[in-house]
Amino acid sequence: MFIGRITGSIVSTHKVESMVGQTLFIVEPLRIDEKKKDSLKSTGRTFIVVDAVGAGEGEIVLCVQGSSARFTDQTKTLPIDAAIVGIVDSVQAHDAILYDKSTEGT
Amino acid sequence: MFIGRITGSIVSTHKVESMVGQTLFIVEPLRIDEKKKDSLKSTGRTFIVVDAVGAGEGEIVLCVQGSSARFTDQTKTLPIDAAIVGIVDSVQAHDAILYDKSTEGT
Amino acid sequence: MFIGRITGSIVSTHKVESMVGQTLFIVEPLRIDEKKKDSLKSTGRTFIVVDAVGAGEGEIVLCVQGSSARFTDQTKTLPIDAAIVGIVDSVQAHDAILYDKSTEGT
Amino acid sequence: MFIGRITGSIVSTHKVESMVGQTLFIVEPLRIDEKKKDSLKSTGRTFIVVDAVGAGEGEIVLCVQGSSARFTDQTKTLPIDAAIVGIVDSVQAHDAILYDKSTEGT
Amino acid sequence: MFIGRITGSIVSTHKVESMVGQTLFIVEPLRIDEKKKDSLKSTGRTFIVVDAVGAGEGEIVLCVQGSSARFTDQTKTLPIDAAIVGIVDSVQAHDAILYDKSTEGT
Numbered sequence: 359m360f361i362g363r364i365t366g367s368i369v370s371t372h373k374v375e376s377m378v379g380q381t382l383f384i385v386e387p388l389r390i391d392e393k394k395k396d397s398l399k400s401t402g403r404t405f406i407v408v409d410a411v412g413a414g415e416g417e418i419v420l421c422v423q424g425s426s427a428r429f430t431d432q433t434k435t436l437p438i439d440a441a442i443v444g445i446v447d448s449v450q451a452h453d454a455i456l457y458d459k460s461t462e463g464t
Numbered sequence: 465m466f467i468g469r470i471t472g473s474i475v476s477t478h479k480v481e482s483m484v485g486q487t488l489f490i491v492e493p494l495r496i497d498e499k500k501k502d503s504l505k506s507t508g509r510t511f512i513v514v515d516a517v518g519a520g521e522g523e524i525v526l527c528v529q530g531s532s533a534r535f536t537d538q539t540k541t542l543p544i545d546a547a548i549v550g551i552v553d554s555v556q557a558h559d560a561i562l563y564d565k566s567t568e569g570t
Numbered sequence: 571m572f573i574g575r576i577t578g579s580i581v582s583t584h585k586v587e588s589m590v591g592q593t594l595f596i597v598e599p600l601r602i603d604e605k606k607k608d609s610l611k612s613t614g615r616t617f618i619v620v621d622a623v624g625a626g627e628g629e630i631v632l633c634v635q636g637s638s639a640r641f642t643d644q645t646k647t648l649p650i651d652a653a654i655v656g657i658v659d660s661v662q663a664h665d666a667i668l669y670d671k672s673t674e675g676t
Numbered sequence: 677m678f679i680g681r682i683t684g685s686i687v688s689t690h691k692v693e694s695m696v697g698q699t700l701f702i703v704e705p706l707r708i709d710e711k712k713k714d715s716l717k718s719t720g721r722t723f724i725v726v727d728a729v730g731a732g733e734g735e736i737v738l739c740v741q742g743s744s745a746r747f748t749d750q751t752k753t754l755p756i757d758a759a760i761v762g763i764v765d766s767v768q769a770h771d772a773i774l775y776d777k778s779t780e781g782t
Numbered sequence: 783m784f785i786g787r788i789t790g791s792i793v794s795t796h797k798v799e800s801m802v803g804q805t806l807f808i809v810e811p812l813r814i815d816e817k818k819k820d821s822l823k824s825t826g827r828t829f830i831v832v833d834a835v836g837a838g839e840g841e842i843v844l845c846v847q848g849s850s851a852r853f854t855d856q857t858k859t860l861p862i863d864a865a866i867v868g869i870v871d872s873v874q875a876h877d878a879i880l881y882d883k884s885t886e887g888t
Contacts, residue, residue: 472663578875
């Protein structure tokens with residue numbers, strides 16, 4: 359899986375019928391800064407994902423790709439290859455806190 | 465999933481029988497401009513996808529990859545790994561409208 | 571899916587039994603030239619694919635990857651992740667003909 | 677599969693119900709140094725994986741991706757695309773020992 | 783599929799039970815030299831694969847990725863995403879022999 363920030367959304371009214379009612383978020387994946395190891399930075403990629411947990415824009419979320427994106431009650435019959443399966447509270451690595459939702463933006 | 469623009473199509477008369485009658489579009493994936501965050505730009509890649517929604521050249525579409533490309537009524541038995549499952553009306557991210565089909569090209 | 575040119579083949583006599591009799595081609599994927607948009611160029615990658623349509627060296631073919639490579643009568647039980655499912659006659663994009671099999675090499 | 681070092685973990689309290697109780701580690705994949713061939717170095721990527729063997733931070737582990745991440749007793753119903761399936765004791769390549777857990781850090 | 787050279791192996795004693803007894807090789811994928819087209823060169827990547835054919839270090843082998851890695855008698859229940867399904871005897875492309883096992887190293 360990967361973690362990424364929800365930075366937007368798309369609207370598609372003409373789509374495969376099973377997709378009606380699904381929220382389509384834009385998620386930009388994050389990785390650990392290679393040099394300093396003390397923060398998360400964008401990989402520069404853009405994914406469209408279906409939200410399976412009720413996330414919102416600006417949040418960092420856990421995303422699953424491939425056939426496993428269909429392994430939730432909500433998504434089991436959908437033609438999707440990526441889904442949000444968790445909202446991230448905190449990320450720690452290399453003995454540091456790289457992200458803490460409770461203090462971000464304060 | 466990813467979004468991309470349909471920029472062309474291919475013709476293949478000699479193919480696996482189940483593929484007869486399927487439209488094969490060329491889709492060039494888009495991502496958010498890394499620096500300015502205010503527009504979509506091509507990733508430089510070229511995908512061949514089966515159209516499951518009746519899209520047309522020039523449109524921006526939502527594409528699914530992998531085994532999930534078979535999760536529509538039309539594609540369930542096809543040897544394909546990518547399908548168009550929606551036509552995109554609009555894309556918003558970073559508090560801006562990056563694409564709006566209704567005003568594009570006007 | 572992707573399109574690529576068959577540029578060679580491999581021989582493997584010692585292999586998983588179900589693979590006996592399968593043709594193993596080398597396919598080099600193609601993409602649309604990013605700058606000029608008027609031709610196809612190699613991505614520089616090298617794939618080994620099973621031929622499910624009777625293609626030949628030099629031809630441009632349509633290839634499927636992943637589990638869907640097993641969705642043809644010939645390949646359904648094979649341990650393969652890539653198959654040729656069509657021979658490409660022509661490719662058009664950006665209002666130009668990028669490839670036409672009938673005139674290539676003439 | 678790939679090998680990587682566990683360098684951190686994430687916490688997600690609001691997630692798909694089947695994921696409750698699963699340990700979510702950050703794994704940074706390793707590859708053989710291309711020039712010297714005598715050590716392992718990070719690829720710079722960041723994966724989130726479910727631990728299926730009881731691994732710990734700092735260890736080098738064997739990870740599986742895709743649908744096969746669900747092929748363990750613990751993970752068979754989970755919406756995950758990556759799992760730790762082994763703890764690595766040693767890595768040898770190009771006639772050298774690139775990693776030996778028993779002597780690392782001594 | 784891809785071809786690669788077996789350059790090493792890993793040892794993992796603590797692993798998912800179904801993996802006991804499986805040989806875990808390091809395979810470095812090969813591609814055709816982009817400029818000269820007359821030889822194979824490493825892509826710089828490092829894969830861990832399960833051997834399903836009795837291959838040995840130094841050999842060039844055919845590898846399958848993804849769910850299809852489970853489509854051999856030996857691997858059908860394993861949590862793996864890559865397997866060796868053939869030992870390569872020869873590779874020809876661009877009207878040249880790029881590899882011939884019978885003469886290599888002589």
